[in-house]
Structures are given as C-alpha cells and as structure tokens.
Amino acid sequence: KTPSTFLNVNGSAHQVQAEPDTPLLYILRNDLELNGPKFGCGLGECGACTVLVDGVAARSCVVPIKNVIGHEITTLEGLGSPEVPGPVQQAFIDKQGAQCGYCLNGMIMTIQALLNRTPHPTEQQIRQELKYNLCRCGTHMEIMEAALLAVE
Numbered sequence: 048k049t050p051s052t053f054l055n056v057n058g059s060a061h062q063v064q065a066e067p068d069t070p071l072l073y074i075l076r077n078d079l080e081l082n083g084p085k086f087g088c089g090l091g092e093c094g095a096c097t098v099l100v101d102g103v104a105a106r107s108c109v110v111p112i113k114n115v116i117g118h119e120i121t122t123l124e125g126l127g128s129p130e131v132p133g134p135v136q137q138a139f140i141d142k143q144g145a146q147c148g149y150c151l152n153g154m155i156m157t158i159q160a161l162l163n164r165t166p167h168p169t170e171q172q173i174r175q176e177l178k179y180n181l182c183r184c185g186t187h188m189e190i191m192e193a194a195l196l197a198v199e
C-alpha cells in the first residue's frame with residue numbers, strides 16, 4: 048500500500064499518498080496541481096522547479112518528500128495571485144521579464160529567497176544568486192531589470 052503523509056504547502060496541510068522518495072516537484076504539479084514550479088532538467092541543474100522550504104530556495108525535482116515533512120513549502124502560487132501579485136511577481140510583470148517564461152518561476156523564487164535573508168541585496172549579490180538559474184531565451188537583461196526593481 049502506498050504510504051500517506053501530510054505536506055505543508057502555501058500555508059495549508061495537504062494529504063498525499065506517495066513513496067517517501069518521490070520528488071517534491073511531482074507531488075506539487077501532479078497531485079496538488081500547483082504548476083508554478085516547472086520541470087526543466089529534473090537533475091537539480093536548471094532551477095525551473097525552485098520552491099521555498101522554510102523560506103530557503105530548493106530545487107524540488109531533487110528533493111524527496113520525506114525530507115520536507117514538517118517544513119513549510121512555498122510555491123510561486125504562495126507569493127501572490129493573478130489578481131494580487133506579490134512584489135517580486137509584480138516587478139517581473141512591470142518589466143515584462145519573460146520571453147517563453149519557463150525559467151521565471153525559478154528566477155522569482157530565487158530572488159524571493161535572497162530577499163528573505165538579505166532584504167537589500169546589491170546587484171552583484173543578485174547576479175551571484177541567479178547564476179545557476181538557466182534561461183534559454185537569453186532574457187537576462189529584462190530579468191535583471193525586474194530583479195533590481197523587486198529589491199528596490
């Protein structure tokens with residue numbers, strides 16, 4: 048029988064039935080229908096699947112659910128809504144920081160994680176933080192503009 052457990056996502060407890068080694072990303076997208084986090088590489092290398100675990104950025108494609116039981120998971124959906132976007136989300140809208148948009152979940156969640164521990168980061172700190180988030184369209188200029196607006 049598949050084990051059952053509870054995950055705390057975006058402020059609510061969700062019961063999920065899955066093996067303990069199931070990647071968190073699969074549960075978020077397939078079971079909880081939270082499609083903010085994206086499946087890019089599945090290897091922890093591109094950043095598209097980034098979520099926050101206790102406010103810290105984590106690559107959910109390589110985090111087994113057994114590691115996050117009892118922790119607070121936040122997805123892109125937890126930062127705001129289409130009606131009321133969060134400040135980082137709003138900055139990306141204002142600066143039109145998307146081309147295909149696939150990487151943006153990771154960009155936004157990574158900047159949010161940076162802000163959680165460094166409320167006033169420098170441009171250098173932002174660049175350092177986003178260094179391992181891949182964007183294949185080459186929208187880096189707009190992403191940086193949005194990031195700078197977000198931390199203002």
Ligand code: FES
Pocket residue numbers: 085086087088089090091092093094095096097106107108109
């Ligand atoms: Fe998780 Fe690429 S999909 S890091």
